[in-house]
Amino acid sequence: MTSTITLPENAPTLKAESKNLNFFYGDFKALKGISMPIYENKVTALIGPSGCGKSTYLRCFNRMHDLYSGTRYDGSIVLHPDEVDVLHKSVDPIEVRMRISMVFQKPNPFPKSIYENVAYGLRVRGEKSRSYIDDKVEAALKGGALWGEVKDRLNEVAVNLSGGQQQRLCIARALATDPEIILFDEPTSALDPMATGSIEELIGEIKNKVTILIVTHNMQQAARVSDYTAYMYVGDLVEYGETKDIFMKPKRKETEDYITGRFG
Numbered sequence: 001m002t003s004t005i006t007l008p009e010n011a012p013t014l015k016a017e018s019k020n021l022n023f024f025y026g027d028f029k030a031l032k033g034i035s036m037p038i039y040e041n042k043v044t045a046l047i048g049p050s051g052c053g054k055s056t057y058l059r060c061f062n063r064m065h066d067l068y069s070g071t072r073y074d075g076s077i078v079l080h081p082d083e084v085d086v087l088h089k090s091v092d093p094i095e096v097r098m099r100i101s102m103v104f105q106k107p108n109p110f111p112k113s114i115y116e117n118v119a120y121g122l123r124v125r126g127e128k129s130r131s132y133i134d135d136k137v138e139a140a141l142k143g144g145a146l147w148g149e150v151k152d153r154l155n156e157v158a159v160n161l162s163g164g165q166q167q168r169l170c171i172a173r174a175l176a177t178d179p180e181i182i183l184f185d186e187p188t189s190a191l192d193p194m195a196t197g198s199i200e201e202l203i204g205e206i207k208n209k210v211t212i213l214i215v216t217h218n219m220q221q222a223a224r225v226s227d228y229t230a231y232m233y234v235g236d237l238v239e240y241g242e243t244k245d246i247f248m249k250p251k252r253k254e255t256e257d258y259i260t261g262r263f264g
């Protein structure tokens, strides 16, 4: 299997690319030389059977693996246009996480107020101006399609919100620091169909200002929300392309078997 890819014709602007990315948990090689473009203001979906390395790949982008011992990156993830390799030892992972935010599978608001959840990243960055933070919190909550529901209860604890509202709050929190990329790791798997629909709609809206990578087990979701799709299998990138091509005319039989449910 190879992860060499051909860039689509008339490709949009590159926001990032992984180049020959390998990743190890101890001696176990979880990613095997993955090279993939990530296009600006587009949604790229990562699909594949359980354990194929989707979350591992996603977590390389914001250096999440640094938080655990015994892990090792090899290769690079280059951010454009400044050509920064986020995996390089000289790059501060905290700075990377300001530029590349993450939304997890299970909504994980902090045990703080709605306001403080969204203000959190700005405070970490050292923002002190109350009016600046107020404006950013309002804009982020609007961006997360939550402002109308919470504007009169900003000081209430966030855990009182419904699951779908909590996930939109986590998206607002991710938006507040004006990230360039947001990583979504199965963001709707803990939500009901209605809340799932509103998160998918939101992803369609925020991609106008941010680049998105999303891991999903839901083929319909990948087809609905993404512009590009990557099919992974045991640490390899099997096929990458425009979502419509991956779903309508995949080049590889393994991809076809997976998306048609014959495998996985």
Ligand SMILES: Nc1ncnc2c1ncn2[C@@H]1O[C@H](COP(=O)(O)OP(=O)(O)OP(=O)(O)O)[C@@H](O)[C@H]1O
Binding pocket: 025, 028, 030, 048, 049, 050, 051, 052, 053, 054, 055, 056, 057
């Ligand atoms: N902390 C860890 N230590 C050791 N191995 C790990 C660790 N986390 C994941 N792995 C292994 O790395 C491989 C890829 O796991 P990963 O979670 O990235 O897959 P995935 O495609 O996201 O799976 P799923 O769809 O089930 O979430 C699997 O073989 C998994 O067992």
